[in-house]
Amino acid sequence: MKEVQDINERDIYTLINGNTADRELLSKISQGLDKAGIYYRIFARIKAAHSTAIKLIEKEDKYKGRKKGMQDIIGVRVALYYHDDILVCKKILSSMFQLIPEDSEEDVPKAENFSPIRRNFVFHLPDDIIELFPQYLWENYRIEKTFELQLRTIFSEGWYEVEHDVRYKHREEWKDKKYYEYHRGLNSINATLEVCDHEIVRCLEDLAYDCYKRGEIQRMLRYKLRIHFEKEDISNELISAMNSTDSFVKKIYQMDRGEILCCISHPEMTHLPKTMENIIFLCNELHIQNSSIRNLASPLLLNKLNKGIRAFKNIKEE
Secondary structure (H helix, E strand, O other), rough: OOOOOOOOOOHHHHHHHHOOHHHHHHHHHHHHHHHHHEEEEEEEEEEEEHHHHHHHHHHHHHHHOOOOOOOEEEEEEEEEOOHHHHHHHHHHHHHHEEEHHHEEEEEOOOOOOOOOOOEEEEEEEOOHHHOOHHHHHHHHHHOOEEEEEEEEEHHHHHHHHHHHHHHHHOOOOHHHHHHHHHHHHHHHHHHHHHHHHHHEEEHHHHHHHHHHHHHOOOHHHHHHHOOOEEEEEOOHHHHHHHOOOOOOOHHHHOOOOHHHHHHHOOOOOOOOOOOOHHHHHHHHHHHHOHEEEEEEOHHHHHHHHHHHHHHHHHHHHH
């Protein structure tokens, strides 16, 4: 393991320049999130050689003390459209990659202030991504075979981008008491954006309820689930069966959105087109178990749904 005096930026540059590991990892993450249909934007990067060298030097004592090295050779940010997708996204990613809880940071919001909320998670890199780097990198530098992933909303992503350049990069300067009111100012903007995050979801949930009360099933599902549907059409036969079955639509409306999305995204739920009809059949098999609705689904679809649901429920029980 190289000591501080031996760390060579050009050496590190040679080891990581031109590497496609960040794009490969981004593709893996995107596939998992796309399977759930959630709305998001994603960014990934391999840490630049200059930044890597500086971090290894500045944090040498910290890394030696805890016997762990730099954990963000690859950094990923996922910006979600809806704040209630943060937990869903975390669950999906934790089923895809091995989370390291002791190295992750997830702030608990405090009632008495609106300070920024960190959601920084550290995961082990998959073996095929590790193999994209030269073995020499892992053997000679205090760099862990991990990646850091930050979860944010679209609103908070914009705020963090500005805050990072304005305040975080000059944090020693901002410790001066004369910056106090500007700290408060930046944090108050963050608080306003947090309110916006919650209000968007509340507005769409109210709209979903309004559609449910009017019997507009397609619109109710669109605003309740808030995902990319491949097809929104529902056959007249299925709509008729839903409306003639006591409380069926109500039970669909009352189901937990996060549970539905996590179930859709489960690895065993293979090749399931995200149509409204398929989601209705999924909800029925997951909890409602109505035979009239089940009879309208093809045997092939039912087999696929129940295989995925069994695997999903087994994971939940562990």
